[in-house]
Amino acid sequence: MAQSAPLLLRVVASSVTVAGRAGKIIRDVMTGGELNIVNKGKNDPQTEADRSAQRCIVASLSRQFPNVAIIGEEGPSNCEVPSDWVVTDSDQQVLGVRLPQDLEEVEDKDLCIWVDPLDGTSEYAQGLVEHVTVLIGVAVREKAVGGIIHQPYYKNPEDGSLGRTLWGIDGVATGGLQLIPPPEGKRIITTTRSHSDGTVQSALDALEADEILKVGGAGHKVMLLLEGKAHAYVFASAGCKRWDTCAPEAILRAFGGTLTDIHGECYSYNAETSHPNTRGVLATAPGQQHAWYLKKIPDEIKQRLA
Incomplete structure (x- = not known):
């Protein structure tokens, strides 16, 4: 079934299974206690879990889709990995989805896969593991279309097992989560936990929130929107990158939400685009x-992020 399915479905279906394997690697590194942290920049740590999870994802996807561009947060990856890190299975639910004709005809050259192997590294290193997600976004030309968010430390209520994966294809289908609307009569906004500044705070002040949830990771913030715990995710800063937002944007749109920059424009996710999200994030x-x-965010803040 897998080989006869359209390319986009095969990429998303494979990404669902490999995200789960990456999540296990993240848990295993934490259990082993050797995080081997290096600092890439201010408030930008990298751990052994980041590196290993990315190697797992890139090795698995590049072997199945050698002609599809893959861009990972941790830079070029050595694809020589343990054999049990290479995942070739596909999610059968995704493979059973019916695509519209324009997406059925997508070719290798039209796709770019954006990988954040461990979103929320600062929180992971501090033991705040509920903030952690694995993000795999699939762009078709410039648009974020397919998204996978895996939560390695989500505890399943049925059996207590760890790990949950949700996926979405914009305009087509979603899986892994029952959407919950946020509460009426109040405004809850989620924003950065570790990258705030005066501009970020000014934008929040203008929105007159009843409650502000400061958490780590773009994936975690978008999860709060889908779980009914927040109404909006606001980050008036150039601090995040395309691999932070491709998967969350695709999933959020698939569920009926919206993610743009603070000017209301969508980011481009083709392989040639620059990586920084210089115009902030509003979801x-x-x-x-x-x-x-969009209307409530002051023009002076928008001008700073023009």
């Missing part, structure tokens, strides 16, 4: 008025 939960948030 709103399904059913929320994205335009209201």
